[in-house]
Amino acid sequence: MVSEAEMVISARLQDCGTESRVHGDWLVYSNKLLVSPAVLVTSTGSVIVRGQTIVIPVECHYKRKQTVKGEPLAPTWVPMTSTLNAFGLLRFSLSVMTESCMSERSSSEYQQGEAVFLEANLEAPLHPSLTLYVDSCVATLKPDLLSWPRYKFISNHGCMMDSVLPGSSSRYLPREQTSRLCFSFKTFRFNLTSAKKVFISCHLTATVKQKSPSLHNKACFFDSTTFRWWSIEGNSALCECCNSNCSGLNGEMNQGQPDTGL
Numbered sequence: 001m002v003s004e005a006e007m008v009i010s011a012r013l014q015d016c017g018t019e020s021r022v023h024g025d026w027l028v029y030s031n032k033l034l035v036s037p038a039v040l041v042t043s044t045g046s047v048i049v050r051g052q053t054i055v056i057p058v059e060c061h062y063k064r065k066q067t068v069k070g071e072p073l074a075p076t077w078v079p080m081t082s083t084l085n086a087f088g089l090l091r092f093s094l095s096v097m098t099e100s101c102m103s104e105r106s107s108s109e110y111q112q113g114e115a116v117f118l119e120a121n122l123e124a125p126l127h128p129s130l131t132l133y134v135d136s137c138v139a140t141l142k143p144d145l146l147s148w149p150r151y152k153f154i155s156n157h158g159c160m161m162d163s164v165l166p167g168s169s170s171r172y173l174p175r176e177q178t179s180r181l182c183f184s185f186k187t188f189r190f191n192l193t194s195a196k197k198v199f200i201s202c203h204l205t206a207t208v209k210q211k212s213p214s215l216h217n218k219a220c221f222f223d224s225t226t227f228r229w230w231s232i233e234g235n236s237a238l239c240e241c242c243n244s245n246c247s248g249l250n251g252e253m254n255q256g257q258p259d260t261g262l
Contacts, residue, residue, distance in 0.1 A: 009033070013060065029060040054090065055205055090130075091123040092204045101173060101182035110187045115169065120204050122179040130206040131178040133158055133217045137202040141190065145201035149190050154183075154202070159229075159242035160221040171221040172232045178209065181219060213238055215246050 013020075018031040035054040096105045097117040110116060122132040137154040140147045153162035153170070162185050163170040170185035189195070207217045212233075219232045220239035229239035 025063060027062045029062075031058050032056065033058055053203065053205075055207070057208055057211075090127070090206060092132075092206075093121045093123070094200075094202055094204070095119050095121065097182065112187055112189065114187050115184050116187055117173075117182060117184045118200070118202075119180060119182045120202065122204070122206050124179065124206070129209050131209050131212040131217070132181050133205050133207070133212070133219060134181055134183065135203040135205045135216075137200060139188075140199050140201070141193065141195045141197070143199050143201075145199075149193070151188075151190070153185060156242055156246045157216045158218040158220055159239065159246065160185075160219075161242075163222040163224075166224075168222075168224070171223075172219040174232055183219075183221075215241060218246075 011018075013029050016031060018029050020027065020029050022028070033056040035056065095118065096108050097103065097119045098105050099115070099117060101117050101119045105117075120132055120134050122130060124130050134154055135157055136152060138145050138150050138152045140150045153160070155161055160170050160172060160183065162168055168186065171183065173182040173184065175181065187198075189198070205217065207214075211217070213219075213231065213235055215238055218238045220229050220236075220242050221232075222228070222242070223230050228236070229242050230236050231239050
């Protein structure tokens, strides 16, 4: 720790799963720095998470004519990844919007079955080459996203799982900017509850344009008319894993199936 606003992390080139590749006259080492929010345990034993997990890509470039195993070399760092202080330049937000995400909605109250439009937004003035994705979204009856019942209507790295339900019109809207992503779903309520308020928590991620879309960075929804998954970015083959597991690990089942009122 250098200061309260800056941290320097030192690691060998081949540590922590770092990958290497040749790009022109350069030997490039790349990795990702994950900044996870603190997990807090309340006095009642409940667990809450404040903040978002932030993924910061790190690249180190060396001239191929030099010897990496010889004398120490001065790396050419990508500006946003030299210190942990850089992640503060990325500002994520989620807003309630009017139909088709034309403007911000003044009210967050809806009738049962009414369409909800949410817009994820990324402010990164020093890094315009980033693309924003919605990795997951969960609905709960409490602000605690780990509470039960809960319904994960976006999961599997950007798959709109709610769109699979019969009669669903949930979808992503076409992008206008890489730093914005709008999506829609119909309001619902949980079975066997009389609660009139639902909390929505989403995990947003950003990646460099050259690495998107991918299995872990995508925006997919299921179209019932064609009975297949579609990507708003055209490469729908990336969505084929939405019915199984896009991370290669054991999948997570939805808990608390909602009553859509359809």
